[in-house]
Amino acid sequence: MHAETATDRKAAALAAFKDLPHEPGVAKPDPILVVDNVVRRFGGLTAVDVGHVEVQRGSITALIGPNGAGKTTFFNQLTGFDTADSGEWTFNGRKMNGVPAHKVARAGMVRTFQLTKALSRLTVLENMRLGAQGQKGENFWRALIPGSWRGQEDQITARADELLARFKLDAKREDFAGSLSGGQRKLLEMARALMVEPELVMLDEPMAGVNPALTQSLLGHVKDLREQGMSVLFVEHDMDMVRDISDWVIVMAQGAVIAEGPPDTIMSDQRVIDAYLGAHHDAPLSESELEEQLHEAEEALEAEIQEESK
Amino acid sequence: MNWDIILSTTLKAAIGVETVWYALAAIGINIHFGYTGLLNFGQSAFLAVAGYGLAVTVTVIGLPFWIGIGVGLVAAVLLAFLLGIPTLRLRADYLAIVTIAAAEIVRLIFRSVEFKSVFGGSDGRRGFSQGFYEINPYAEGTYGFWPLSFNEREMWVLTVGWVLIAIACLIVFLLMKSPWGRVLKAIREDEDAVRSLGKNVFSYKMQSLILGGVLGCLGGFVYGLATGSVQPDIFGTETTFFAYTIVILGGAARVFGPVVGASIFWVLLVLVNGLLSGAVQSGVITFMDITQVGPFRFLLVGLGLILLLVYRPQGIFGDKRELAINAR
Amino acid sequence: MKIVVTTESGQPVQEVTSNAQGTWEVPIEEPGQYKVTLDAATLPQNMAIRGGNNQRAPTVYEGNPTTVLFALQAKAADGAAAPDEGGGSAFWQRAAQLTFEGFNLGLIIALAALGLSLIYGTTGLTNFAHGELVTLGALLAYLVNVPFGLHIVPAAVIAVMLAGGIGYAQDRFFWGQLRRRGTGIIAAMIVSIGVALFMRYLFLILFGGETQAYAQYNAQAGLQLGPISATPKNLISMGIELIVLIAVGFALLRTRTGKAARAVADNPALAASSGINVDRIIRIIWTGGGAIAALAGVMLGLSQNLKFTMGQELLLLIFAGVTLGGLGTAFGALIGSIIVGLFIQVSTLWIPPELKNVGALAVLILVLLFRPQGILGRRERIG
Amino acid sequence: GGGSDTASQSTPSSAAPSSAAPAAEGDGTLTLGTLLPQTGSLAFLGPPEFAGVDLAVKEINEAGGVLGKDVVKIHTDSGDTTTNIASQSVDNLLAQKADAIIGAASSSVSETVIDKITGAGVIQFSPANTSDTFTTIADKGLYFRTSPPDKLQGRVLGDLIVADGNATVAIMAMQDSYGTGLADQVVKTVQDGGAEVVERVDYDPKAADFAADIAKIKAKNPAGIVLIGFEETAKVINELVKQGLPADKHKWYMVDGNTSNTNYVDMPKGTLKGVKGTIPGAASPEDFQKKLLEVDGDLEDFSYAPESYDAANLIALAAEAAKSDSGTAIAAKLAEVSKGGEKCDSFPTCVELLKAGKDIDYDGVSGPVEFNDAGDPAVATIGIYEYGDDNKYGTKAVEYRTGNIEG
Amino acid sequence: MNAVPESKAAVTDRSDHLSGAENAVLRCDELIAGYLPGVNILNGSDLYVGDGELIGIIGPNGAGKSTLLKAMFGLVDIRSGTVTLKGEDITNMKAHQLVSRGVGYVPQTNNVFPSLTIEENLEMGAFQAPAKFKERFEFVCELFPALKERRKQRAGSLSGGERQMVAMARALMTEPSVLLLDEPSAGLSPKLQDLVFLQAQQINKAGVTIIMVEQNARRCLQICHRGYVLDQGRNAYTGTGRQLADDPKVIELYLGTLARA
């Protein structure tokens, strides 16, 4: 049964994208997030200048682009962590500009941080529990009466344990989050965001630094999220991952959206290759290519040495 | 050396009035700093507004004692709002300085000639404690057993004080085990992360500031009632510093840390003094005279503090592992 | 002039006429309140009673004489000429003087703040013993100046060097060891409170509780420069302070060691990985910080005399200055401190001097409301 | 205040010996505790006060002690109000069965411990408190003080200022009960006398500097400037000279807290020439100061040493008179030995008279010291001194004025 | 977590592995190290790298890869075992001393000075050889042109990838003889990842010995001479890059099949 719905959802998502033109700012049939004219400048630098972009509900959308393209800054604007110079956006039809970060999260739009924010002196489990919404025990007066929140806490713990097992953090359950390795922090960051049970989860490079074998198993989980009706918007530089799970890809460069489309189309788009992917993105280096590469390198080196000896 | 007296004064210090009110102030700081990470260096202002709230209400306005207590509590809550609204957005170290500044402003106003008619200038106010001692259940007499003895007034203040400490500790214990406490601790670690998880950080910080302020301000009442007076200078930065020292000594973010810390602090202060003056009087120490005992005591207390923190940086109850996590 | 003395109820006691010096005397039987009236008609021509009132009501106490004064002034002076009625110009003159004083005080605070800021910046230590380092400098200079009898200028130089050495030793044998043990910055902060107590009371034991002054330049007379009175020592001190502040500020921004200091502040482990000898840099900073604090102490001592609590009493203002300017930035400390100094002094134009610190501290809070990172501080990016 | 207001006690506790420390019954040895500043912002006042007590106790014991036994003294630290040391020190003194405690110097500190001390049936005797509060405080008749009588000093000083012909007067007063109390009295006298107080600045003695305060005074260009404070006056003078208000253009007046022969000697010659200061006490302080220096050679300031000395002597005499060393018994005799009887001015002579069964009237170094019902001194002598070219005041007062403090 | 399953024997046994270590530039023997008292993260790992070799270290998250690099670089307390650099025992030597011996290091996280500008960051990279700064600066700016335009921007405001560039560039400022890289390609765009791998190879060719920790494991194994698979603080597998990349066990446990082989 599970498998069936899985294919259904994926099919639905793909169907929604099928007839869309591959151009920046294209309107989606059922957008969960609609962004208009968001601009953010730092001094003379325009970090973000997005004209119009929509994110389809129930889909997995990738946001890619060169380093410094403004992806993270864009996330910051949308989630209320930074104030945009201008622009407006709606989430589920609700205006979200100027809404403080915690309200954005409560509305169902949750983000993770590229530079992880582990709550160091809380255990991994406590980190997870914190993510849960609508906790009775988070009210001052109820907190004083343990009976009033114990039951809910147990449910939350069960859910947290489930996620931890999935993210291979169950062994670290009782350790301080501050003692996790770089990759483990990434995992915790993402798992914690999922505890919120958001409608739209925005992941900022969730898999950078995560072991490939684990990445692979986690992709299954992300797909599951889609099956549960969640929408996912993620930033990633790992093209294998983008290709594998995304239904739609949005490309940013120098603050603006420069292309949109399904993964395959995007990855063969010359502009995207030039700006972002580079020559070797696609094929793994074959033996001969490797040789050639090294050869080139040697020549360059030679030249350099000659230069130096002059 | 008179060991009896050294022992009895030391024991008395371990549970005495100073220990009580410093412990209360420190419990408040523990909530602010230990659990929430708010470097509130203006704790003495909470004690001050509570003490003065009570004193001014009773002596200047002439209202009954209980209303004075109410006014003191309300004043502490108001101060928390006044202090919190502008400052809670600040980074920890900025917050520290701003709260010191705010506390100094409060103290300077209380001690000013300008407002002498209300706050009594540098001499402060007295004569507001009758209401408290009128309900003293202890009959006149001396209580306790060797080497401790208290008169009925001290007994009454101490009873109330320790009951307040017990209640405060219970509240802290319950809260910090709860999800509410978890949010505070998370804010201490990284407030942006907490925000991203849908918690209203400002509101929690404010709740923490109010709770810690109100628990701390009880110390102001105890001080005022025990000495029968309030003076502006006791509510200076020194008091806050000592309260911080107490928190760290006991171990930050530990329920009983402040209480044990306060005991240790005062025991240290009194014991050092007892030993020193004993040694000087009996001629064991000859390199200083008796009037230098005072400064020497503080010098040794400073040294003791240093050594304690060098050899047990996590405090008495603290967890060394926690310390290792955030060490730079 | 004729003077009439009556009892409170108006019973006449005596009438006298003043002698050539203008004095007079009336013997009185009973203590109590009396009325003394000067007959205005008997005044010399062109003279009037200051304030116009020709009646006084002194209380006479048993066994003690009581004096009554009728100050006279030229009649023509009725209008604007009275000294205290200069109104506007007096206000501006005072404002100018206070502005000068603001810079004077601000620069001393800045100098002390610079040392604090350097040490905070590189080690993260909120050093509550910094006030005592200031005191230390002042007292060292006193030691060389008064008991040894050296002139204050060489004494100051020696004191600053000694204090630098002590700063070095402090890190070498104390703070450095703590760092090695992995003492956290909060624990270190509390340790610094312990150090402050230790040093302060050591000073009390060795130096005593009294206020002292250096042998030279004590109570130096002021020069009148336009609307401002200033002593030569003030002017020279301010010059030295400004030079030191700017030199150190630029050193931090421009020299390799300065940059390394900021790198250590940011991330000591990474600094070490870049080949920076972190301990060495921190030691340089401690040496410099100690020396600068000492210089601040000498300057403070020159303008305000010496006491074992002198640094402690300045500490809050130092912190305020550092914070206002933006923590960890040298020029921030300078600007912040001068603002603090200015507000302390200039605010007394409107508020009673006893509350002058209130003005400065309130400004600190206000500024941080609008610039939470301090004037020159920068906000970190999120995410 | 002291004397007879036990009845007005409103708290349920009382001085009934049952509740008090054992000392209240007396154990035959007069134990004098001191609660004086060894640390804190008033630490500079400590040494002279301790020396005053030490000198007195030394003389008493040389004269055979009290009730045939040597007087025992226990020194403790009162700190200042920023720390709560005083309370612990009192615990310590009470535990050691002190019969009387000399202290504290600061009115504020005294207020925090008065309940504790008097509640234990022990005398609290301050050499330096000037706050009005103590006149009416509930103290079971156990609080006394020899502190300089503000009212009289203020009156004498105020009259002096008027007599010198100062039509306009500015006052720089240290902002505490000593400074403001004295300043209030000066203002009143000066105004009654027909001169105008053009400016009054209450300053915080801990302030970083006094430039603003002086600037405020300068703006009014007063003929006379009154400096009320302690040793920080040296800083104030620095500032006065700097801003162009020197003593040769404006007349300066000082009070007992800052009329000092040591604080200003380093200043340029003539800085204080002609400055007048008032000091309570009928004799020039010089001789007494010499004796003090024998006790403590490091003394630089002598503030409140006479008052401390007198306090110790009075307690000892009262104990002799009461033939008991219990606090309450001594308190009952204190007023008696201070006035009405044969005058004497040192413990040995007084105690001789007492032993001869005579009524005595102790006249101390700080003044005639006659206690009123509130335990406050009722009569005082104020000496007026004038500074010379060497920035020291003459050994002989220009004038002495004795009067009832209340008038 | 430290209970290493004994059954999972390393592919090579210790003496076998170390037989090639005769002339190693840098070698670690039976390192035991950790952060918290009583908890060892490294449980006796061995590693050697010969002159001019490029070594890859891969493994699951939390295996102790970064810890191993930090231990070699004197940033973690070594509890037992030794680290040797060109025959000299450098166990627990301070980082800056290693830098002067020609070792360079790029940490995985916190790898820039946030309040310094990019230029100053790079200047710190050349701290011990200020004379070379200009020339090296030009060199790294050529590699990462983005840095040059931004030279006056504070590193704290940079994007994740830009920081990574700065970190890499900082290490390249010194021309070290041994370079320790902790996930140099993380967070970089595919184009720049290529560049980093290429650059590593190129530097290596020029004679620099490199130890590289990577989660981009396949790419890493492709370019390195030898690889180590670290698991739970021990070497689980060693071999040449090819051997490891083709080992089905390694693929299953550590490499995954997502990237097209």
Ligand SMILES: Nc1ncnc2c1ncn2[C@@H]1O[C@H](COP(=O)(O)OP(=O)(O)OP(=O)(O)O)[C@@H](O)[C@H]1O
């Ligand atoms: N606070 C700031 N001040 C100045 N410049 C900033 C600030 N924040 C971001 N920038 C600049 O804005 C640009 C966009 O940064 P952003 O972090 O959004 O990039 P990104 O697309 O997430 O890159 P990456 O893939 O490397 O994470 C960068 O060039 C960065 O240097």
Ligand SMILES: Nc1ncnc2c1ncn2[C@@H]1O[C@H](COP(=O)(O)OP(=O)(O)OP(=O)(O)O)[C@@H](O)[C@H]1O
């Ligand atoms: N500062 C620290 N304090 C305590 N434990 C730590 C610390 N850093 C890492 N650890 C623990 O050491 C183990 C190894 O961490 P390390 O960073 O070496 O892993 P890693 O192999 O580099 O992983 P990743 O690929 O995720 O970066 C982890 O289990 C982690 O929990």
Ligand SMILES: [Mg+2]
């Ligand atoms: Mg980014």
Ligand SMILES: [Mg+2]
């Ligand atoms: Mg790692």
